[in-house]
Amino acid sequence: MNALDYTVLLVTLLGIAAYGMWRTRRQEGLDHYLKGDQNVRWGTIGLSVMATQASAITFLSTPGQAYESGISFVQNYFGLPLALVIVCAVFLPIYRRLKVYTAYEYLGRRFDAKTRLLGASLFLLQRGCAAGITIYAPAIVLSSVLGWRLDLTVLGTGLLVVAYTVSGGNDAVNLTQKWQMGVVFIGMAAAFVVLLVRLPEGVSPLDGLAVAGGLGKLNAVDFSFDVDRRYTIWTGIFGGLFLSLSYFGTDQSQVQRYLSGHSLRESRLGLLFNAIFKIPMQFAILLLGALVFVFYQFERPPVFFNSPAWEANIAGPSGGQLRELEAAYADAHERKREQIGRWLDARESGSPTATEELAALQAAHVESETLRSEAKRVLQEADARVRPKDSDYVFITFVLTYLPHGLIGLLIAVIFAAGLSSTSSELNALGTTTLVDFYRHLWKPDASDAHYVTASKLFTGLWGVVAIGFALFANVVENLIEAVNIIGSIFYGVILGVFLVAFFLRHVRGNAVFLAALVAQTIVLVLFFTQDIGYLWFNLIGCGTCVILSLFVQALFGGDSSPAPADSAAV
């Protein structure tokens, strides 16, 4: 990165933050601070919801994932449109009718105070940890490849997002997210153009797609019922439906985004915008990764993309072996490149040998991938701290090596902008939930509006400090990101179960659902500590157990089973 890149990066990030703070410098009361000026249109809501979900790691990891194993990850989003339609039809009208600030406030109206506090506590626990990770995860990758200090990267991004989120509240989050998404779209488009322009002479974009397809990177949809496969259309639709329903329907960081809409119509249209464009957007990010893969079929890629880790070890005792593997990989890559030329020629001329040439190309690809795996194995034996998974470094390596100056700064800004936009929604939601569901509800129910605005700013700031602290000490704990994902899956299912009971089982009341939620959560925790189950399954187990137990407890010991007020349930 040179001075131009740093200028583009800093002007983009600081400019958006400063603009957000300046435009929202006048806040008129709590309603305005927490929900915005209530004049937000569907386009802003749509972009805000999209920006909240797309974090920095989306832009670091997803292209790398396509590079490694193709674009089949897109199936993970197949449950999302259906979930958003359910949220629009069922959840959203009730939230708006009851004029709630948080999803958990709704649980208080529908059930009782203890269920509300249970939902809010689980959210704070899970999202509080996740906010730290959304700051930490990009900082660890970017600081390593750019040679920045990790603690300063964490502090810089953390303090910036805290500053504008605290100062401008919900309006500032909406406003900055719109501009941040603009930067993301422009940066992605620029990366696409560079990738297409830099294909070798004689190789058209369609030839590039053929190379990606020929080497198995374009297999997007897998209809098989094989349970060992990680991404299939079935896990995508069913698993994705559960995950998206919990995320968009019950997670305050999303609920707060669409509740800031001018009307029910605007909120709905904002969500449906995501139902339509989320899959194409994820496809575009994955296609970018597939094109990076094609690009690296003609330009020799590094054997291991985490170059700081590679270089540190090449000077060590295993250096000789690593250098040998690097040379063998270079030879294998050259053979593969020549074979691509032969196959494309045969394909273009309609030669009957095209199938054989493709088989030879696939064999050459397997050979070079075997060498890459071997290099990773040797590297990990030499240095146990190095994680063999280097896909997070693929896209950033391409950006830093092949993009022109100025665009490098813009693409780094894309990654940071995506991180800031997610973190601001999270902090905003954490502050709101602490104020509305705890402080105002339990300690100070009758204070002035000005008092609540100040308290809300304070809570948002405190959560910012917690997130930054968590990010600073995150590297002490091994595999922390996975740990946070697991914590999420352990609690998400039960929360979704409570909300599904609230919306669809009108005769079930507070005591029954509270007891069911506690028992379901205990069962999930026991299973987690005693059984070896893929953690995504805990969403389904937690949700199913909570719903079924609620029905049983209500039928056996429920007492009052008169239907809940009609305006607080869907049926």
Place this chain on the structure above:
Amino acid sequence: MPWPRTWRGLYVLVLGVFVLCVVLLAALAHLYP
């Protein structure tokens, strides 16, 4: 709203677009190579 006239119509349209996306994505692997 000019078209579709009801929310239900819009939901069906959204799900239709989803099915179209899946079909196009599935077709991609058959088109290339």
